[in-house]
Amino acid sequence: MLKVDRLSAWYGEARALREVSIQIDEGEIVTLVGRNGAGKTTLLRCLMGLHGGSYGNSYGKTSGTVSFLDADITRLGPHRRARRGLGYVPDDRGVYATLSVEENLLLPPAVGPDPWPMERVYETFPLLRERRRFPGTRLSGGEQQMLALARVLRTGARLLLCDEPTEGLSPLIVQQIGDILREVKSAGVTVLLIEQNVHFAATVADRHYLLAEGRIVESMDNEEVRAREHELLEYLGI
Amino acid sequence: MLQQAFNGLVGGAFYALLALGLAVIFGMLNVVNFAHGACYMLGAFGAFVLLDSFGVNFWVALGLVPVVLGLAGVVVERLFIRRLTPLDPLYNFLFTFGLALILQDLVKRQYGVQSQPYPRPSQLTGSINLGLFEYPAYQVFVLVTSLVLCGGVWLVLTRTRVGMIVRAATERPELTRALGIDVARWVTPVFGFGIALAGFAGVLAAPMRAVNPLMGADLIITVFAVVVIGGLGSVFGSVTAGFLIGLVSALGNYYAPALSQTLVFILMAVVLLWRPAGLFGRPEEVL
Numbered sequence: 075m076l077k078v079d080r081l082s083a084w085y086g087e088a089r090a091l092r093e094v095s096i097q098i099d100e101g102e103i104v105t106l107v108g109r110n111g112a113g114k115t116t117l118l119r120c121l122m123g124l125h126g127g128s129y130g131n132s133y134g135k136t137s138g139t140v141s142f143l144d145a146d147i148t149r150l151g152p153h154r155r156a157r158r159g160l161g162y163v164p165d166d167r168g169v170y171a172t173l174s175v176e177e178n179l180l181l182p183p184a185v186g187p188d189p190w191p192m193e194r195v196y197e198t199f200p201l202l203r204e205r206r207r208f209p210g211t212r213l214s215g216g217e218q219q220m221l222a223l224a225r226v227l228r229t230g231a232r233l234l235l236c237d238e239p240t241e242g243l244s245p246l247i248v249q250q251i252g253d254i255l256r257e258v259k260s261a262g263v264t265v266l267l268i269e270q271n272v273h274f275a276a277t278v279a280d281r282h283y284l285l286a287e288g289r290i291v292e293s294m295d296n297e298e299v300r301a302r303e304h305e306l307l308e309y310l311g312i
Numbered sequence: 313m314l315q316q317a318f319n320g321l322v323g324g325a326f327y328a329l330l331a332l333g334l335a336v337i338f339g340m341l342n343v344v345n346f347a348h349g350a351c352y353m354l355g356a357f358g359a360f361v362l363l364d365s366f367g368v369n370f371w372v373a374l375g376l377v378p379v380v381l382g383l384a385g386v387v388v389e390r391l392f393i394r395r396l397t398p399l400d401p402l403y404n405f406l407f408t409f410g411l412a413l414i415l416q417d418l419v420k421r422q423y424g425v426q427s428q429p430y431p432r433p434s435q436l437t438g439s440i441n442l443g444l445f446e447y448p449a450y451q452v453f454v455l456v457t458s459l460v461l462c463g464g465v466w467l468v469l470t471r472t473r474v475g476m477i478v479r480a481a482t483e484r485p486e487l488t489r490a491l492g493i494d495v496a497r498w499v500t501p502v503f504g505f506g507i508a509l510a511g512f513a514g515v516l517a518a519p520m521r522a523v524n525p526l527m528g529a530d531l532i533i534t535v536f537a538v539v540v541i542g543g544l545g546s547v548f549g550s551v552t553a554g555f556l557i558g559l560v561s562a563l564g565n566y567y568a569p570a571l572s573q574t575l576v577f578i579l580m581a582v583v584l585l586w587r588p589a590g591l592f593g594r595p596e597e598v599l
């Protein structure tokens with residue numbers, strides 16, 4: 075479904091990604107783990123078309139190719155990528171203060187073959203229905219994360235790119251997010267998830283990539299992650 | 313006193329229309345349009361030239377001039393501003409500033425610095441009894457029209473999908489693109505609309521203000537203060553602050569004529585000390 079081939083990225087002279095190649099198949103949940111500054115966010119921004127080029131920050135550069143659903147999307151702008159079915163959940167959740175909760179949900183145009191009706195969104199996230207008239211940023215951190223997830227799910231996006239959705243949230247909310255990810259997976263949605271909590275990662279994902287200093291250094295399955303949990307946590311500095 | 317307040321609101325109507333255009337342009341493009349005053353001046357001259365050379369009346373000018381200026385704005389945005397945006401913001405400052413001077417001087421060359429006469433439309437020459445005092449009908453028309461226009465823009469921004477996209481793109485342009493919206497497509501019409509508003513204000517001003525090449529430059533400094541007081545990029549704030557400043561300067565003119573020029577800036581300083589983001593510049597508010 076997603077194929078990244080020797081993707082490199084620079085901030086000015088500083089190289090943040092070095093020839094990253096990964097592949098994700100339809101219906102998988104794949105996590106990307108790595109220390110702070112390893113390049114995880116940069117990789118997601120590259121996939122979204124937000125790094126370099128005429129759309130991204132002017133001092134960002136990239137090389138390599140990205141293909142999605144068998145089409146080369148390397149040169150496409152962010153909105154075109156979104157319209158092909160990439161759903162972006164940024165690391166700061168990206169909830170708009172000047173939009174109500176409901177407007178936050180309705181802003182992105184529907185993209186996939188089966189976008190969610192609002193009724194289904196509110197059934198899955200009843201809290202958002204209650205607060206639909208609130209300004210987006212009036213919600214708590216956990217609620218904002220749910221809103222960011224619900225927003226891309228509603229569009230019918232085929233591949234979710236989630237940048238540390240569980241960061242800083244209570245165990246209960248982390249568990250809820252896990253439930254939602256498993257549920258959307260069973261509906262056929264594919265997820266690339268940035269996650270520092272490797273224990274949580276092993277409960278939701280199928281496979282894991284370890285990113286270090288801009289390189290993919292390891293590819294692991296759940297068993298391997300569980301066996302090496304302590305070692306990984308120590309490495310990640312958690 | 314009440315009459316002074318009314319004068320202030322009418323003056324404020326012009327500030328509000330200009331500040332509204334500046335605010336949407338700043339919000340969407342991140343460009344401070346220094347040529348905004350010149351566009352207002354061109355609006356008034358457009359009405360004057362249409363009447364003087366072609367016998368086209370006020371009402372037609374009120375419809376036609378903003379559309380023509382808006383389209384000219386679209387061309388300028390496409391040809392220049394869009395190309396300068398990826399560079400340092402300073403380039404667009406300099407560009408719009410230079411454009412303002414050029415437009416002003418071109419008009420000055422053609423018509424000189426003296427004011428051109430422009431009659432009130434015949435339907436609005438009389439005065440209206442407002443209960444407590446008689447007031448010129450044309451001034452009432454200006455006030456009502458600009459209130460309706462500002463209210464209409466407000467409704468579009470808060471109640472429609474286009475408005476939602478403009479708000480989203482103003483707050484987080486990059487994220488809005490990543491959510492599937494072609495932000496660049498909306499930038500040009502928003503710029504054109506802001507310019508058209510300035511042109512509209514200019515036509516409205518022609519029958520009651522001196523039509524001369526410097527009329528925009530004189531006004532725009534106050535309008536910048538209005539935008540800052542209202543909260544940069546806040547549409548609601550700019551409109552409210554526009555009418556407020558109109559009131560303050562009219563009453564100031566009446567009670568303390570010596571201070572009236574500086575009053576607005578004293579107010580600006582006080583507001584900024586009290587609320588650095590401006591009166592309505594709080595990002596957590598829904599507009």
Ligand SMILES: Nc1ncnc2c1ncn2[C@@H]1O[C@H](COP(=O)(O)OP(=O)(O)O)[C@@H](O)[C@H]1O
Binds near residue numbers: 108111116117
């Ligand atoms: N806007 C930026 N300008 C310059 N360097 C940056 C910028 N953003 C990130 N970097 C650098 O790129 C590297 C990768 O950062 P990032 O992708 O944010 O890592 P992660 O998400 O894994 O913590 C880091 O060394 C960081 O300092």
Ligand SMILES: [Mg+2]
Binds near residue numbers: 114115116
């Ligand atoms: Mg990060």
